[in-house]
Amino acid sequence: MTGEARISRRWKKAPFIQNPRLRWAIYIGAAVYLVLAIASVEVNWTRIVDGIPRGIKFVGAFFTPDFVSRWDDIYEGFVESLSITGASTVLGLLISIPIGLGAARNISPLPVYLVCRSIIAVSRAFQEIIIAILFVAMFGFGPFAGVMTLSFTTIGFISKLLAEDIEDVDKEQVEAIRATGSSWLQLMNYAIQPQVAPRLVGLAMYRLDINFRESAIIGIVGAGGIGATLTTAFDRYEFESAAAILLIIIVIVMGAEYASGYVRNKLT
Amino acid sequence: MLKIENLTKRYPTGDLALNGVSLEVAKGEVVALIGPSGAGKSTLIRTINRLVEPTSGRILLNGVNLPSLGSRALRRARRTIGMIFQEFALVERLTVMENVLSGQLGYVSFWRSLIRKFPQSIIDEAFRLLERVGLEEFYDKRADALSGGQRQRVGIARALLQNPEILLVDEPTASLDPKTSRQIMRLITELTSERGLGAIINIHDVPLAMLFVKRIVGLRQGEIVYDGDPDGLTSERLTDIYGEEDWTATVRKKGSDQEEEDNGEENDDDLPQAAMSLSRREAAGRQAGRK
Numbered sequence: 001m002t003g004e005a006r007i008s009r010r011w012k013k014a015p016f017i018q019n020p021r022l023r024w025a026i027y028i029g030a031a032v033y034l035v036l037a038i039a040s041v042e043v044n045w046t047r048i049v050d051g052i053p054r055g056i057k058f059v060g061a062f063f064t065p066d067f068v069s070r071w072d073d074i075y076e077g078f079v080e081s082l083s084i085t086g087a088s089t090v091l092g093l094l095i096s097i098p099i100g101l102g103a104a105r106n107i108s109p110l111p112v113y114l115v116c117r118s119i120i121a122v123s124r125a126f127q128e129i130i131i132a133i134l135f136v137a138m139f140g141f142g143p144f145a146g147v148m149t150l151s152f153t154t155i156g157f158i159s160k161l162l163a164e165d166i167e168d169v170d171k172e173q174v175e176a177i178r179a180t181g182s183s184w185l186q187l188m189n190y191a192i193q194p195q196v197a198p199r200l201v202g203l204a205m206y207r208l209d210i211n212f213r214e215s216a217i218i219g220i221v222g223a224g225g226i227g228a229t230l231t232t233a234f235d236r237y238e239f240e241s242a243a244a245i246l247l248i249i250i251v252i253v254m255g256a257e258y259a260s261g262y263v264r265n266k267l268t
Numbered sequence: 269m270l271k272i273e274n275l276t277k278r279y280p281t282g283d284l285a286l287n288g289v290s291l292e293v294a295k296g297e298v299v300a301l302i303g304p305s306g307a308g309k310s311t312l313i314r315t316i317n318r319l320v321e322p323t324s325g326r327i328l329l330n331g332v333n334l335p336s337l338g339s340r341a342l343r344r345a346r347r348t349i350g351m352i353f354q355e356f357a358l359v360e361r362l363t364v365m366e367n368v369l370s371g372q373l374g375y376v377s378f379w380r381s382l383i384r385k386f387p388q389s390i391i392d393e394a395f396r397l398l399e400r401v402g403l404e405e406f407y408d409k410r411a412d413a414l415s416g417g418q419r420q421r422v423g424i425a426r427a428l429l430q431n432p433e434i435l436l437v438d439e440p441t442a443s444l445d446p447k448t449s450r451q452i453m454r455l456i457t458e459l460t461s462e463r464g465l466g467a468i469i470n471i472h473d474v475p476l477a478m479l480f481v482k483r484i485v486g487l488r489q490g491e492i493v494y495d496g497d498p499d500g501l502t503s504e505r506l507t508d509i510y511g512e513e514d515w516t517a518t519v520r521k522k523g524s525d526q527e528e529e530d531n532g533e534e535n536d537d538d539l540p541q542a543a544m545s546l547s548r549r550e551a552a553g554r555q556a557g558r559k
Contacts, residue, residue, distance in 0.1 A: 175319050176357035176423075180430055181346035181374025186381050190370050194361040 058239045065247055066240030070233065074245055077219070077229035078252075084146040084225050085212040091147065092154025092211075093204055099155060100162030106174070107166060107184075107192065116159070123156030132218035143224030150211045150218070157210070161203055162196065169195040198267040205260030212256060216249055269295040269466055270316070270434055275325030277311050277490075285311040287490035288325070293434070296464040298457060300477035303487035304510050309470040312487065313436040316468075317349045318342060329434070347374035350427030350465075352456070354439035356419040360412035364403065364422050367411050368394045371429030390429070397425040401455065417448035424455060428463075435460065435467040442472055449473065453480045474506070474518055 017023040067074065102108050102116035131152055135145040169192060177191035219227020226245060233242040270293040277286040285308040293299055301309050314320040316327055318334060327334040334345055350371070358367045369386050376386060386394075398404045401421035406414065411422060420440060427435060440456060441449035457480045460467045471477045477484060478498035486494030486501075486509035493508050494501070503515040 170357075170360075172353055172355050172357040173359050175314075176351065176353060176426075177359065177370055177373065179317050179319060179346060179349070179351040179436075180371050180426070181343045182370070182381075183343065183373075183378060185378045186373045189378075189382055190362070190366075190373065191359060194359050197361070 058243070061239035061243040062247070064240055065244040066238070067244045070229070070238065070241040070244075073229045073232070074226070074241070074248070077226035077245070078248065080143050081212065081215040081219070081225035081227075084143050084150060084215045084223075085208060088147045088150030088154060088215075089204065089208045089211050092151040092207070093158060095151070096155050096158035096162060097200075100159040100166065101188065101192075103159055103163035104166035106169075106171075107187070116163070120156050120160045120163070123152055124160065128153050128214050128218055129221060132221050132223045136222045141222045141224070146215060146218050146223035146225055149223055150214055153214070154207055154211065157207055158200075158203055162200060165196045165199050166192060198264070201267055202260070202264040205256075205263055209253065209256040209260060213249075213253060269293060269330060270468075271326075271328040272316075273326040273328070275312070275315060275327065276323045277308070277315055277320065278323045285490050286315070286322070286325075289487075289490065289492055291485065291492065291495075293466045293468060295433075296460070296466055297483065298460050298467045298469065298481050300481035300484050301468055301470045301487060302472070302474055302477055302484060302509065305472075307487040308490040309487055310438055311490075313351075313438055313468055313470060316436055317346050317351060343374055347430055348433045350430045350432035350435045352420070352423050352427050352435060352437040352440050354442045356416070356423045356443070358411040358414075358419050358422055358426075360410070362411060363407065364398070364409050364411060364414070365394060365407040367422050368398060368407075368425045368429055371426040374430065394425070394429055397428055398422075400459075401425050416444050417452065420444065420448075420452050421455070424452075424459065428459065432465065435465055435469075437467055437469040439470050439472060441476065449476060450479075457481065474501070475520075478520055 015023060017026065099116045099119055102112045103120055105113055108116070128149060132145065132149040135148045135152075139145045139148065173195065174187065174191045177187050182190065215225045216227045216230065219225040219229070220231050222228070226249070230242060230245050233239075233245065270291075272289060272291045275286050275289045276284070278284050289308075289312060291299075301312065303309050311320055315322040316329075316334065318337075322335050325335070329345065329348070332345065334342070337345055359370070362370075366384065369384070369390065372386060372390050373381055376390075380386060395404065395407070398407055401424055403418060403421055403425070406418065406422075411419065414422065435456070437456060440452055444452060453476055456467070456469070459465070469477070469481065478501065482497060484494065484496065484498055484501060485492055486505070488509050494505050498520055501519065503519055506515045506518060507513070
């Protein structure tokens with residue numbers, strides 16, 4: 001190498017968008033959009049100023065939560081919420097497993113696959129609240145509507161992730177079991193189940209956690225559980241009781257989080 | 269026993285993997301299938317038990333045309349065809365015993381296999397096989413706790429528990445070190461001769477194939493270009509199969525291989541017990557023969 005004679009070549013990382021005109025058009029367009037969008041938000045400053053003391057009062061209530069005066073309502077609400085959570089997770093899981101198997105392209109024939117994928121798509125299309133409103137209209141107020149709502153949304157969640165996990169299994173292990181002359185059910189039990197079981201348990205624990213949080217929300221639209229108690233407390237400006245409910249929710253969610261992490265660590 | 273006639277496989281992508289392959293394997297005959305990557309070796313053995321569906325041609329196993337079978341009859345036929353894989357293909361989260369017993373899935377009901385209640389005679393046979401491959405202490409270990417060579421031994425035991433008539437062996441040694449490769453090849457060829465089993469062994473390692481197998485079939489671009497004994501594999505023949513290369517190191521020099529094999533046996537200290545005593549006996553026998 002003739003070190004000094006060489007002219008050093010400049011190098012810069014190539015820009016993500018090659019065409020400079022397009023690149024600058026996108027940058028400027030994004031900036032203009034941002035300015036216009038911020039300008040379009042109408043801020044009612046007097047309402048905000050009015051609300052500040054109420055906000056402070058609510059935050060302050062967390063330092064003096066009142067578990068006692070509405071304890072019976074709170075207790076009943078949580079028992080209902082936890083029942084909704086457990087029932088909907090188990091029911092949803094039982095329905096999800098066959099649908100998840102059917103929605104995995106590597107083990108199911110095309111017609112079954114398409115039907116199962118459609119069920120998943122429908123279940124995932126709507127947010128919990130919308131389905132809760134629908135089921136409350138169908139089954140009336142109360143926890144039954146809540147169980148139906150959360151079971152329904154659990155199907156979309158677990159089936160989809162289970163199907164994707166099945167599609168990712170080691171193909172050779174499946175071939176090996178198939179090559180022994182096993183039946184379809186034996187193939188599921190010997191080749192698929194051992195590969196996806198830890199993840200399925202993890203998903204179920206995670207969904208239990210989600211269903212508990214959702215059960216608090218769907219109560220607001222009348223599907224039973226602690227959500228109903230919570231809205232009542234807010235409507236009556238009983239911020240101390242509301243704070244108590246929120247604190248209990250936080251503790252339960254943290255407990256569930258810790259428990260599911262522990263179980264998932266044990267299973268690999 | 270196995271007769272393949274004019275077998276063709278074209279993948280949906282348009283690739284012609286097998287182009288009119290005809291091959292006959294007699295009862296108890298072991299065939300090594302060599303050829304470059306993509307020559308169709310893997311496809312060929314997978315069309316036999318129809319893990320890959322052939323496009324056309326006949327595959328006769330004891331007179332039964334496998335490609336024409338319905339799903340129930342195919343499962344019955346698969347029971348008699350054992351398969352051994354390159355990456356061992358053990359179900360990693362199952363125990364060694366469960367993996368071996370899965371060789372019987374074609375024979376037992378779903379309910380029995382679900383609750384892992386296999387007939388006692390089968391469990392006895394599974395223990396015998398584990399002992400034969402030198403892993404009798406490992407039955408309750410999880411498969412992912414084993415080393416490569418140990419896993420392949422479990423894979424062999426699983427295939428044999430099917431009580432097969434023929435073994436399909438896909439690159440049994442490609443994921444193993446040279447010494448373990450030899451031990452595994454020796455185990456496979458010994459077991460086939462003990463049980464009078466036919467076998468088709470896909471293998472990349474040409475010298476290893478020449479060492480253990482008496483009939484070599486060369487595949488190139490989906491066609492058979494060589495079928496004969498290892499001594500016939502000259503530089504020209506290897507060039508036919510693989511293309512131009514200096515083959516002088518690969519071609520067999522008369523008499524030299526046997527000694528080389530024995531030298532490899534000197535320090536078998538990390539072998540499982542049964543396999544070790546076996547190879548010692550073998551080496552001793554050969555030395556005695558030479559004197």
